[in-house]
Amino acid sequence: MSQVTHYTLPNGLTVLLKEIHTAPVISMWTLYRIGSRNERTGTTGASHWVEHMMFKGTKKYPAGILDGLIDRVGGQWNAFTSHDSTMYYETLPAEHIDLALDLESDRMTNALFDPEETESERTVILSERRGSENQPTFWLREEVRTTAFKVHGYHHEIIGDVHDLTTMTRDQLYAHYQHHYTPANAVLVMAGAFKTDDIRQKIDAYYGHIPNRTKPNLFSRPEPAQLGERRVLVERPIKTAFVMVSYRAPEGTHPDWLALSVLDSVLSGAGGSIDNKTSRLYGALVKSEICASMGGNLSETIDPYLYTFSMTLRDGHTHQEAETILLAELDKICQDGITSKELTRAKKQARANFAYETESITNQAYGLAQSSALGDHTWHDTYLARLESITTDDVLDVARRYLVPQNRIVGWLIPTG
Amino acid sequence: MQTLPNSSTIIRDVLPNGLRVLIYETPHTHSVVISGSIEAGSMFESPEKSGMVSMLSSSLMRGTRKYDFNTLHNTLEDMGANLGMSSGVHKIGFHGKALAEDLPVLLELLGEALRHPTFPADEVERLRGERLTWLNYRLQDTGWLTARSIREGLYPPSHPYHYASTGTLETIPNITLDDIKAYHATHFGAQDMILVIVGAIDTAQALACVRQYFADWDNPYQPQPTPLPELNSHPPRDERIKVAGKSQSDLIIATLGPSRFAKDYHAAVVANGVLGQFGMMGRIGEIVREREGMAYHVSSRVDGGYGPGAWRIVAGVHPDNVDKTIALCRKELEKLVSEPVTEDELRDFQSYTTGRLPLQLETNEGIANSIHTMEGYGYGLDYLMNYRQMIYAITAEDAQKATQQYIHPDNLVIAVAGA
Numbered sequence: 118m119s120q121v122t123h124y125t126l127p128n129g130l131t132v133l134l135k136e137i138h139t140a141p142v143i144s145m146w147t148l149y150r151i152g153s154r155n156e157r158t159g160t161t162g163a164s165h166w167v168e169h170m171m172f173k174g175t176k177k178y179p180a181g182i183l184d185g186l187i188d189r190v191g192g193q194w195n196a197f198t199s200h201d202s203t204m205y206y207e208t209l210p211a212e213h214i215d216l217a218l219d220l221e222s223d224r225m226t227n228a229l230f231d232p233e234e235t236e237s238e239r240t241v242i243l244s245e246r247r248g249s250e251n252q253p254t255f256w257l258r259e260e261v262r263t264t265a266f267k268v269h270g271y272h273h274e275i276i277g278d279v280h281d282l283t284t285m286t287r288d289q290l291y292a293h294y295q296h297h298y299t300p301a302n303a304v305l306v307m308a309g310a311f312k313t314d315d316i317r318q319k320i321d322a323y324y325g326h327i328p329n330r331t332k333p334n335l336f337s338r339p340e341p342a343q344l345g346e347r348r349v350l351v352e353r354p355i356k357t358a359f360v361m362v363s364y365r366a367p368e369g370t371h372p373d374w375l376a377l378s379v380l381d382s383v384l385s386g387a388g389g390s391i392d393n394k395t396s397r398l399y400g401a402l403v404k405s406e407i408c409a410s411m412g413g414n415l416s417e418t419i420d421p422y423l424y425t426f427s428m429t430l431r432d433g434h435t436h437q438e439a440e441t442i443l444l445a446e447l448d449k450i451c452q453d454g455i456t457s458k459e460l461t462r463a464k465k466q467a468r469a470n471f472a473y474e475t476e477s478i479t480n481q482a483y484g485l486a487q488s489s490a491l492g493d494h495t496w497h498d499t500y501l502a503r504l505e506s507i508t509t510d511d512v513l514d515v516a517r518r519y520l521v522p523q524n525r526i527v528g529w530l531i532p533t534g
Numbered sequence: 535m536q537t538l539p540n541s542s543t544i545i546r547d548v549l550p551n552g553l554r555v556l557i558y559e560t561p562h563t564h565s566v567v568i569s570g571s572i573e574a575g576s577m578f579e580s581p582e583k584s585g586m587v588s589m590l591s592s593s594l595m596r597g598t599r600k601y602d603f604n605t606l607h608n609t610l611e612d613m614g615a616n617l618g619m620s621s622g623v624h625k626i627g628f629h630g631k632a633l634a635e636d637l638p639v640l641l642e643l644l645g646e647a648l649r650h651p652t653f654p655a656d657e658v659e660r661l662r663g664e665r666l667t668w669l670n671y672r673l674q675d676t677g678w679l680t681a682r683s684i685r686e687g688l689y690p691p692s693h694p695y696h697y698a699s700t701g702t703l704e705t706i707p708n709i710t711l712d713d714i715k716a717y718h719a720t721h722f723g724a725q726d727m728i729l730v731i732v733g734a735i736d737t738a739q740a741l742a743c744v745r746q747y748f749a750d751w752d753n754p755y756q757p758q759p760t761p762l763p764e765l766n767s768h769p770p771r772d773e774r775i776k777v778a779g780k781s782q783s784d785l786i787i788a789t790l791g792p793s794r795f796a797k798d799y800h801a802a803v804v805a806n807g808v809l810g811q812f813g814m815m816g817r818i819g820e821i822v823r824e825r826e827g828m829a830y831h832v833s834s835r836v837d838g839g840y841g842p843g844a845w846r847i848v849a850g851v852h853p854d855n856v857d858k859t860i861a862l863c864r865k866e867l868e869k870l871v872s873e874p875v876t877e878d879e880l881r882d883f884q885s886y887t888t889g890r891l892p893l894q895l896e897t898n899e900g901i902a903n904s905i906h907t908m909e910g911y912g913y914g915l916d917y918l919m920n921y922r923q924m925i926y927a928i929t930a931e932d933a934q935k936a937t938q939q940y941i942h943p944d945n946l947v948i949a950v951a952g953a
Contacts (some may be wrong), residue, residue: 140896141892172814181820184813184814191887191888192893221929237824241823241827241829242830243852244828244850245830247781247850248830250781250782251850252779253674253779354674355674355779357671358671387611387614392804393602393611396606409663431667432663466614469632471617472565476563476565477897478896479896481892
């Protein structure tokens with residue numbers, strides 16, 4: 118693994134650099150520590166909308182000009198907003214890195230938020246949300262999450278509530294941008310075909326002049342303890358039934374998180390490029406022909422989030438059947454734990470997935486950016502080494518502490534035809 | 535520093551049984567990808583058994599002469615590898631990935647799955663149930679419904695592209711185990727099979743391994759590929775499909791485009807880049823999304839493959855904006871037909887599509903896909919090296935001629951599904 122250079126500019130901008138000379142390409146990621154978890158009721162979706170407005174131009178790079186700049190040099194660029202952060206990236210031929218540095222440093226402080234463009238983007242974002250709503254499982258996921266989080270910002274969709282998207286003003290969005298888009302609240306990650314000394318000089322030149330502003334206070338409210346199992350039913354005019362069962366899970370940097378990731382690998386598969394046909398839950402739910410498919414999801418997040426099992430029912434089977442079988446499998450693992458063979462396999466699968474994911478320079482840069490979002494830029498690169506220390510006892514311990522009814526949120530999507 | 539794969543760096547060998555092997559070493563990685571195809575797609579299946587080849591390809595990994603389901607998948611998952619099958623009208627595709635040291639096991643499993651599947655009855659029935667659930671769900675998927683409508687509008691029932699390779703709720707129950715076994719016995723063989731291997735491997739060892747598992751595969755019954763039926767111009771069509779409980783309408787506007795073998799295929803790709811790809815999704819993105827704010831996604835693409843594919847505009851819009859979006863897109867199609875793209879637009883897209891080649895070749899998958907494309911379409915192994923020159927040789931007039939050949943704005947196939 119290549120060495121990472123980590124430093125901070127006087128204005129507070131954190132920089133991470135990783136030289137990789139396997140392809141003539143550089144991937145540059147700009148992370149802002151602002152996501153939907155920091156939004157207040159009334160302005161839900163502001164972080165995502167600001168992300169859209171960052172493509173609507175600055176005085177130097179007006180909207181119509183900006184659109185084609187990266188494409189024209191054969192690069193790709195995009196952005197996404199998560200619960201925890203907002204990220205922008207450009208992956209492009211190495212000789213064009215100045216373009217990415219110039220436009221990202223420019224739009225860190227000079228985005229226009231033209232009122233007409235803001236209004237036009239309102240309907241685009243509402244369209245984006247409606248596109249998600251067309252998927253029936255969107256409603257189940259939303260209901261399960263809002264049932265799980267009553268106080269914490271994880272309760273609302275990243276894209277925001279329809280009411281807020283309809284009423285939020287340009288000035289509210291601009292204030293959100295000005296408050297959070299500062300060097301001290303940002304991380305610049307670069308991986309690829311460059312010489313570290315040379316790129317440091319470029320970064321100084323493009324970012325050094327941006328004023329040092331106070332690091333913003335990020336709005337966040339901790340979720341109170343859950344006092345018992347929560348259940349929610351959603352009805353949609355569809356023909357297929359779904360079940361979702363979530364358990365509260367710790368933040369990504371918590372010592373328990375890795376053991377839970379091994380537990381998930383055994384229960385529902387390693388994910389990534391690896392199939393799950395020998396996982397315990399595939400055997401119990403899919404091979405038994407109760408479900409057409411199943412999956413597990415444990416995301417690394419800044420604050421405690423959810424470990425979720427999703428099941429698509431086959432015709433003729435009930436939600437209760439699938440839920441009962443799932444809970445029986447979870448009880449079994451809480452009783453007996455996992456075998457040393459299962460542990461060895463989960464570790465090998467993690468190594469394989471890591472090798473696959475890090476083939477791409479873009480993914481290597483993303484790994485650093487995502488780690489920085491969690492507050493530990495080494496999180497991704499030390500993942501495998503930390504995983505090696507996990508034991509079968511560790512996995513049994515987290516299964517018994519997290520997979521308890523008082524920690525559970527159950528959602529049923531009822532088809533109404 | 536990486537250079538583009540070419541005829542001097544890709545090792546190509548043709549076995550006596552017709553199997554074409556292409557190997558490319560990427561020593562800086564830790565993995566290996568195998569990717570390829572055999573000439574056994576769904577074009578031979580009857581409409582009442584539509585989906586049979588797709589069921590067959592899914593069944594290949596359900597048990598073999600040597601491995602039952604559990605042993606097969608335990609072997610793969612124990613080493614953190616994957617191996618999957620797919621099917622289309624022309625070919626059965628396969629794709630696998632493993633850590634580089636596990637290539638011999640991956641090739642052995644590929645040989646087992648392609649040559650010696652046992653099609654266990656209980657596994658095929660399980661797959662059938664899963665497929666029926668999936669199809670039921672798709673009947674409320676607006677994107678899937680519009681794609682089906684476009685397929686049926688562009689291609690007559692006498693053409694294999696008319697049918698979904700996945701089958702339908704009506705046809706999947708008709709497929710028997712005997713159908714699947716008979717099709718496998720007749721159509722599966724090494725003749726014209728392509729196998730691409732890319733990764734941190736040794737070429738000589740990889741070739742020896744391929745020979746071990748495939749050199750003796752001969753199937754005298756394997757038929758020659760059948761030419762597609764001639765296609766006449768399709769009639770205009772505008773189908774509106776109501777789906778309850780939806781917030782948005784999915785929309786496709788399509789016409790018949792070129793195949794990958796057509797001389798003007800790349801000129802059409804350039805014209806399409808201007809129409810709905812470059813920057814924020816080209817001209818239609820600029821108008822429908824940026825100026826009118828009517829859609830989050832709107833773009834266009836040319837789908838040509840071994841036969842003529844759809845040239846389509848795809849969008850998701852509010853139900854109230856469907857007709858306005860169609861009118862705006864039709865106007866842009868008329869403009870693309872009646873006026874050459876500007877020199878700036880042409881240069882922009884040429885620069886974009888040639889400049890991003892290194893990005894497409896960042897991973898072993900990306901390289902394997904490119905090599906398979908070069909071999910499958912007969913482009914030659916220096917296609918990537920020549921790509922820049924070929925794209926820059928295309929003029930605005932070439933792009934306009936391709937547009938005029940395929941796009942007739944008064945004869946479009948339109949599908950809308952949603953609220």
